[in-house]
Amino acid sequence: MKTDNRLKRSGSFWLIVLVVMQLLFLTGIVLFHYSALWVGKEIRLQTTPVDPRDQLYGDYVQLNYKINNANWSMWKDAEHKAERGDTVYVLLQENGSGGFYEIKGVYPSKPSHASGEVLLKGRVQYANDETIRIHYGLEQYYVAENTGKSLEDRARSGDLVVDVKTAPWGSTVIERIEP
Known part of the structure; x- marks a missing residue:
């Protein structure tokens, strides 16, 4: 018992x-x-979106950043080339005009960086002779229904800016889109 x-x-x-x-x-x-x-640092990125629609989730904006494409001159590993599916770390630095961040270097492993620089973790979508296409997980942003088309129109005129919060270890979240 x-x-x-x-x-x-x-x-x-x-x-x-x-x-x-x-x-x-x-x-x-x-x-x-x-x-x-x-705890993340806020950075600004320039975009060029399109306006698709998801049957389950509604309107979203497909975002394409200038930092999605990196020239091979930014690649910082002389021994190996980046291949599809590889995890890469992209070092960004503020360019001074407009407060936007641009690529300073692309690394196969996590590099050290200065206080004014930001590190994003991404995955190589493809690489050709000229560029490396990198996906960060920030390329889709769901918006209120029937507002995606107006965001697309503003993006075509060059008025769309995305504010992103990025943690020191590379985790990123879109905070807002500013038309």
Whole structure:
């Protein structure tokens, strides 16, 4: 009789531990994603969007940044070339005019950087003889219904700017789009 009670208490204990571990894991994922908003540095990026529509989520703006394409002269590894699917680290520096950030270098591993520089983590979409196309996970932004077309029109006139928060470890979140 005593061993049955101990087994029941032991089983309850491990069930509670399992539930708490799952909750901590999920909380950690959420905190990691939103930590860029809390401790991240705000940077500005220039875009050229198009206006697709998603049947489930509604309007979104497909964003194309100037930093999506890097010249091979920015690649900082003489031994190996970047290939499709490779993780890369892009070092950005403020260009001085308008407060926009531009590519200073593209690295195959995480480099050290100065206080005025920002590091973004990306993945190579493709590489040809002239450029490396990099995807950052910032290329889609969902907007209120029927507002995507007006954002696209403003982008064509060169008036669209994206403010991004980037954490020191490379996590990024779009904070707002400024038409």
